[in-house]
Amino acid sequence: MSEQPLDARIVDLESVSESLRTALMTQSGLLRLEPTVRSTLKRLKISSVSALHQSLRPDSGAPSVVTSDGLVLSLADGVLNAQIDIATDIAYPALGLAERLQAVTADVIRRSGLTLGAINITILSIEGSPDPAHPDPPDPPFRRSGR
Numbered sequence: 001m002s003e004q005p006l007d008a009r010i011v012d013l014e015s016v017s018e019s020l021r022t023a024l025m026t027q028s029g030l031l032r033l034e035p036t037v038r039s040t041l042k043r044l045k046i047s048s049v050s051a052l053h054q055s056l057r058p059d060s061g062a063p064s065v066v067t068s069d070g071l072v073l074s075l076a077d078g079v080l081n082a083q084i085d086i087a088t089d090i091a092y093p094a095l096g097l098a099e100r101l102q103a104v105t106a107d108v109i110r111r112s113g114l115t116l117g118a119i120n121i122t123i124l125s126i127e128g129s130p131d132p133a134h135p136d137p138p139d140p141p142f143r144r145s146g147r
Contacts, residue, residue, distance in 0.1 A: 013066040016080070017073055020108045024084070027100055029092025033070025034085045034124045080109050081117035087125035094123050 024030060065074045072083040082105050088094050098121040105119045 013064075013073055013075060016108065016112045016114075017066045017068060017071060019112070020073070020082070020105060021068065021071060023104050023108050024101055027097065027104065029089045029097040030101065031087040031089055031125075031127060033068075034087045035069035075114070076117075078115050079117040080112070080114040082109070082119045083122070084120070085122045085124050087127060088123055090126050090128050094126055098123060 021033065024033065064076060065072065067073075070085040074081045074083075084101060084105065086098075086101070088097055101121055102119045106116050109116050109119075
């Protein structure tokens with residue numbers, strides 16, 4: 001029998017989440033990770049359950065779900081799934097951007113030592129990027145029809 005050591009790692013989902021957020025935000029065409037009511041409610045639920053869990057079983061492991069604005073990571077049996085809600089720039093094809101974000105997410109997950117699960121990207125908004133040199137034209141004045 002071989003006596004080779006196992007490469008066991010403890011994965012901190014918070015650090016994976018931060019690494020993923022940083023990597024995603026470097027992608028051209030991504031304006032922001034978009035907070036949603038769903039992710040906000042999930043974050044409140046998880047923090048409440050986690051606090052209760054820690055008070056009942058303080059020796060338990062790290063949480064299996066981490067949420068932040070536009071990002072939900074869930075870990076089960078070493079498989080990490082990601083839900084990413086985004087706002088994109090209209091100047092970039094949304095489908096191409098979503099595919100790039102999936103590839104970046106897969107890379108970050110693999111580098112963390114976890115098995116890649118589902119990566120779901122939801123495009124919640126496609127917007128023009130703010131350009132101070134060309135502000136939006138003012139709205140036309142309201143005109144009453146005299147007829």
